[in-house]
Amino acid sequence: MYAKDGVEYFIVDSHIHFWDGTPANQANRYGEGFLNCFYDYHRNLSPESELWSLEQFQKQSEDKILHDLFEVGYVDKAIMQPTYLTDFFVNGFNTTEQDGALAEKHPDKFIVNGAWDPRDGEAGLGALERLAERWQLQGIKLYTAEWKGESKGWKLSDPWSYRYLEKCQELGIKNIHIHKGPTIYPLNRDAFDVADVDDVATAFPELNFIVEHVGLPRLEDFCWIATQEPNVYGGLAVAMPFIHSRPRYFAQIIGELLYWLDENRITFSSDYAIWTPKWLVEKFVDFQIPEDMQSEYGALTTDIKRKVLGLNAAALYDIEVPAHMRAAEPQVPAGREPVASEMNQEAMSS
C-alpha cells in the first residue's frame, strides 16, 4: 500500500521475476548476452540512486526481493512471471518452480504464474495440467521469442498453441501474459509483430491477453489491436521507467493507451529485478500529463492511478482490495466504443 496526500493506493506489481542470471548459470554466450541486455535496460532507465552493480543484478536473495517489493516497495501482491530460457541458462533463468519455492513461504504476498511452450506437443499438455494443479495457476506467461534447439521462436496462432490455449480455458487459467521479444523466426517478418495476439484474442474471448510492455516497440500495432479486442490488456513492464528519464514520452505512452484502450485495461509492473517498484510507484502517483499535452491526452485522475497501480490487476486475479482503496467510480467493463466501428477500416489499412 502506498499513501500520498491522504489517498491510499493498493499496489499489484503484475510482472516480477526471481531469476538466476549468474555466470555459473549462463549456459553460453546467449545467456550472457541476454542478462547483459537486461542490465543495459536497467542502467539506461534507472535513476542514479537506484543503480545496481552487475553482480547485484545477476541474482537477488530472498531477503533482497522481499525488501525491494514489500518492505520498501509498497507492493501488496506480486505476480511472478517465469521466463525459462533453458537454451540460455543451465537451470533455466526463472522457472515456475524457482518462483514457487519462494511464494510458498509467503503465500499472502505472491501469485505464481506458469508457462508453456507449444513446441512441447502432447507431452507438454500433460505437464501443464500437473503444473496448474501444483501451483493453482490463474495465469500463464508466454515468451514467443524463446529458442528451443533448432527452433528460434513461435507464434500464438500456431496450431499447437491453440491446443494449449484450449487447455488453459479448460483448467480455468484465464490470464495469458504475452511477452513479445525479438522473435527470431520467421526472420523475414517483423520480429515484434503482435498480429497473432489479434487472432487468439478473437478465438478465445473468455481468456484475457495481457500484452507485456504494451507491445513496445510496436505501440501503434498493439493499440490498434487492443481497441478492437476487449479482452486485450496492456502491461506496463518496461514502459514504466520512462517516467524518470523521458517523462514526456511516458506521458505519450499513457495518453495513447488511455485513448485506444481505456483506464481499466492497463496494469502496473516494475519488471523486477530490471527495476524496483518503490520509485516507480512514487513517481507515478506524482505524475501528471504535462499541461501542453492535456488537450490531446487529458489528465490523470486519482481513480486512473488507482486502477493502473493495482485495481485492474486485482480484478484479473480476483484479489480482494480493501474498500477504502477501491476506485470512487464503480469498476465498469471496458465500455469504450471500438474505434474500428467509428471509422472506415479500409481507410486505416496503412
Added chain:
Amino acid sequence: MTTAVNLETEVWRALGTVLDPELDQSVAELDFVAELRVDGSDVHVDLRLPTYFCAPNFAYLMVADAHDAVRAVDGVQRVRVRLLDHFASEEINAGVAAGSGFSDSFPGLAAGELEELRTTFLRKAHVAYQETIAQQLLRDGVPHEQLVTTRLGELPASTALERLRRRREQLGLPAGPDALLLLDEQGRAIPVENLSARLRFARTTRVSIEGNAGWCRGLLDTRYGSQTGAQQGAGLH
C-alpha cells in the same frame, strides 16, 4: 582522380542513405558506424547496434544496404562491412560478404527475403511524416477540407517534407509538387470524413517511431558509453 579525403566524404554520404528501417534514421545519424577506414580504394566499415539481441532481420538489412551503398560510390574497389557484438554477427557478416541473400544466410529460419518488411516500415515512416506536417497546418488554422487538397508544392521547406518525399519515391508514390500531402498507401486521396481517424492513428505511429528511436539511442549510449562512433551526425537521407 578522387582523393582519399573526398572518397571518405563520399562514403559517409552513402552511409547517410542507409536506414535503420524501424527508426527511419540513417546508421550514420544514429551513430551505428563504429569505424570507417578508407585504404586506397578499399573501404572497411564496422557497424554496432544498441543491443546484442537487436532484431537480426533489421540488422541484416543495415549491413547489406551499407555494403551496397558503399560499393556504389565512385572509386571504391573493395568493401568490407562487419557487424560487431551481435548474436548473429557471424551469419550476417558471412552472408552479406558472400552476397548470398538473407534466406541463404539463415537456412530454415526465413521464409523469404526482406522487401515486404522494408516496405512495411517505409509506410509507417511515410504516415508519420504526413502527420507531422498536417499537425503543423492544423495548428496554423488550415481547415480539414483544405488539408486534404493541399499539395506538396504549396508547403514550406522542412526536414519532414524532404523525408516524406524520399519515402514516397522509395514507395513508388507521387512525390512531385502537384502530389497531395495526404495519400493512403495506394496513393489515393483521403476523403475528408476519414481525416480525423487517420491522423489520430498516424500520431500513434509517429509517437511509436520517435519513442523507439530515443530508446535505441539511449541503449547505444549505455552500451558503448562515451566511446563515440566514427562520426557524429550526417546529412539527410
